[in-house]
Amino acid sequence: MNAVEVSHITKTFGALKAVDDVSFAVEQGAIFGLLGPNGAGKTTTIRIMLDIFRPDTGTTQILGGAMSEAKKERIGYMPEERGLYQDISLERCLLYLASLKGVSSNEARCRAQNYLERFDLLSHKRKKVKELSKGMQQKAQIIATMLHEPELLIVDEPFSGLDPVNTQMVKDLLREQRQKGVTILLCSHQMHQVEELCDRLVLIDHGKVMLYGPLEQIRRQYAGNAILLKTNGEIPPLPGVIESVSQNSLTRLALANGANPQDILQTLVMQGVIVEQFEIALPTLDEIFIQVVSGKGKIL
Amino acid sequence: MxxxxxxxxxxxxxxxxxxxxxxxxxxIPLIGAILFGLASLLNQDTRASSVVNVLLNNPNQKQANGYIDQSGLIQNLPENLPPHALIAYPDETAARQAAAAGEIDGFYLIPRDYLQTGRLTYVTTDYSPLRDRSSSWLIEHVLRLNLLGSDAQLAARVAVPLNVELKPLAPDTQRDDDNPLTFFLPYSVAIAFYIVILSAASLLLSSIANEKETRVIEMLMSSVTPLQLLTGKIIGLGIVGLLQTAVWLSISYVLMRLSGSAFELPQAFQLPISFFVWGGIFFLFGYAVYASLMAGLGALVPNLREAHQATTIVVAPLIVPLVFIMILIKEPNGVVAVALSLFPLTAPVAMMTRLAAANNIAWWQPAAAVVLLAITTVLIVRAVARMFRAQILLSGQTFKTKLFFRALFGKN
Known part of the structure; x- marks a missing residue:
């Protein structure tokens, strides 16, 4: 079952087509990546999903139906441009935002206590938000997004401004949420984070879908004919290898068209070379992103 | 809801x-209260110490004086007299020595024939031509007390023999053009309405601009609709505005009571109950119109700084009655006054000014103004609700007056 279904949505602002026939679906309980360069149309797509903007054409189905006022309470949204009331205490700010999501004051206070403790912010709860550091405000923003225990979590650049320790904390929290069955739509420019967390993704550029599907499938789709190899000695000349480049402790061998990686492995073994590591070289998400956005990729 | x-x-x-x-x-009322209290304290001894006297005299001075009573009149000093405020000396030589030593500021010489002539001499080390006669209040008080056989109550009565309460035989309902109230009463009403409506409406502008600037608005948009946000803010801040007005009025009333005064206008200037009823109605509609316009402005501006710069556009109609205040007061039934009090954007201040300036305003005029204002309120609230869309609220573009009017008239 899909938690989100976006079907052929289009949105135009004046002469700008911000979203152009975008479609994708997010399975319930998955972590889904929504990627794209700045101005690609990601935020507009999210705002359409949340019914903040109405699409010119197309439809969205959220949590099994059309978006409604009641459903807003089942969704947590952390926008890219963070926003918390600066002149009130952290606790009051969290409780107010939770109350707008339908959480009772007592329940919200109890949950806030737990989250603040977990994120090491408990001693700061009476401080005004503007008195907190940037990193603390970022953590507070994450708490504000989760305090009403949403079924669908939309987080835009959740790791921005966080140090490695807090980044790990947020990652653990997202994984924990997935284990609880929460569907997570993650927008990020940090591709290694997306690679680490997401099962599936959609990449949008200039309002159009450029890539869509399971992460592994996309990486294989963009894999060139190459292998990564680590041996105990020098690599002898091999038939079918057109280029050999050192990559850290590995050697990347680019293969000619029609050359089979299994044949290469067999030749190495037959020549008595001890193979310590052998794998098909898959591109990183970063590489795919650059390739697609720079116009060298395959358009779906 | x-x-x-x-x-x-x-x-x-x-x-x-x-x-x-x-x-x-x-x-602000507290500061006013302190100043008011100080003035009241000074006024309690108006015969004794005027503000001028206090200002002329050096507050660091001891204010000690001496006296030489050659008449033998002074037998008793008032019980509540501060120590060393008035020191008796046996002769002029001793008094002069004390003055030269800085122990006293000066001394009174009460001659033997004082009872016949009423004359006495004050010898001072610090001669000031501007010295107020009332600076001799203490010796006056002492002499009066002793002249009356040390009867403090009688002395107080002689000091202030009259406390007149004026009661006209036939109340004068005609306002006198020379009476300052003819100008100040409607002027005060105009200023009060301007401040109350503007301050309450400005809260809305600050609130929305602040939410845009701090980016909270997008978080809110994912939880509430723009109309829920607008309605909640208009009603909430309207309540705050009313509360602020009520507190100010209450503090003013309490201060007047504490000072022993009462706000009693002459019969000709007394405002009827209907004035206050109209006042409530015009405040509510005036606030709704201007708060909505401010909300529209807040929706368009990217930050608080630009919000305050852009306020002029909205405030301008509210200022117009203040520009024509003399005409409104002198000719409350003239063409300009009637036109301004019927035009919805100027009506709240202009009509209330007229109602305070004259008691012969035709009843249909405030009624018509309210109807026109109510219609305008509905139209403006609707227009602003259209402006109060997520697309505008979430945009961060620089404010332009043209954009405001286009948005207000639904042309974007």
């Missing part, structure tokens, strides 16, 4: 706990 109420509660609580608001509600 539930979320509107949450927004309303949040707005009221946020404003009521903000330091700047608390200062404007309590601090």
């Amino acid at each position: 539930y979320k509107t109420r949450l927004v309303l509660q949040h707005e009221v609580r946020t404003i009521l706990t903000s330091k700047s608001f608390l200062f404007s509600v309590f601090g």
